[in-house]
Amino acid sequence: MERDERLRHSSSFGAAAAAYAEHRPDYAHAAVRWALAAAPGRRVLDLGAGTGKLTATLVELGVEVVAVEPDPAMLAELRRALPDVRALPGSAEAIPLPAASVDAVLAGNAMHWFDMAVAGPEIARVLAPGGVLAGLWNVLDDGVGWVAGLARAGGGEAVGPRDTPAAWRAETAGMHLSRSGAPAxxxxxxxxxxxxxxRRTADSLTETLATRAGMLVMPEGERAARLGRIRAYLAGRPETAxxxxxLPMLTAVLRVRRL
Structure with missing residues (x-):
């Protein structure tokens, strides 16, 4: 995705912040524990925190968490839902924290929006030596027949370019996390x-898919038609009618240690 197109998609969520907060899923606790297992301590930055879906899981796991989010509407939803969490405006490319101040940086469904040429050194700056950077993505389990059919019915804009296990692996393989400039x-x-x-209904799953960036930037008529096809598919399946x-999902994790 070109830089301008990536910016258009990544900045689309604020207009749907309330729906995002209501409908997007949390993250599997086992996945978050694995992401943190290699960290040298319990100070965690949730970067690109959105409305606080991952932040809430981190709070439940008892870590010391600070959230950073660039979109004011998303940040307002996070602060409303988690008033006791320190939540700051900022981005992956300009993190408002001191050097070596966190033991882990986690990003939930956000790392693909980062400009890693800039964000990589910035993340390395705020991480303590031996700290961990981990991206987490909720992907559809397309090993389940009706879920694979949903991906076909919805099209790429509905389910996203990295929202199945194979697509996620291919997408993250292209993230040059090990080198963001020199040295590594x-x-x-x-x-x-x-x-x-x-847990979803046909209506709430459709609302969830409507919060995907590809759907949010779509012309209204095309978006309505795409959502209509999704509703029709779900209404015609015995599992979802x-x-x-x-909704069978997997939380996918990419983890890397700061040298």
Missing amino acids: RFGTPEQELFPHGQ DGEFT
Whole structure:
């Protein structure tokens, strides 16, 4: 994705901040624990924190967390939901924290928006020696038949370019986390997948998919047509036609240590 296009997508969420807060899933606790397992301490930065989905999980796990988010509307939702968390305006390219002040930097469904040529050195600056950078993504478990069909019915804009395990691996393989300039600041990345799920109805799952960046930047008529196809697909599947169901997901983690 070109820089201007990436900026257009990444800045689209603020207009849907309330819907994002209501409908987006949290993260599998096992995935977050694995992301933090190699960290030298419990001071954690949630970078690109959005409305606080990952922040809330970190609070539940009892770590010392500070959240940084560039979008004012998203940050306002985070502060409303988690008033006791230190939440600051800022970005991955300009982190408002001192050098070596955190033991881990985590990013939930956000690292693909970072300009790593700038953000890599900045993240390395705020990390203590031996600290951990980890990106987490909630991806659809397309090993389940109806979920694979949903991905086809919704199209790439609905489910996103990294929202299945294979697509996520391909996308993150292209993230040059180990070198953001010279010399190398990070070691060899590790990847893991953890089972996860979200209770949804056909309507609420459609609302969830409507908060994806590709859908938010789409012309209104095209967006309505795409969401209509998703609703029709869910209405025609026995797994999703009536009442609540669990959307099978995986929390995917890319973890790398600061050298």
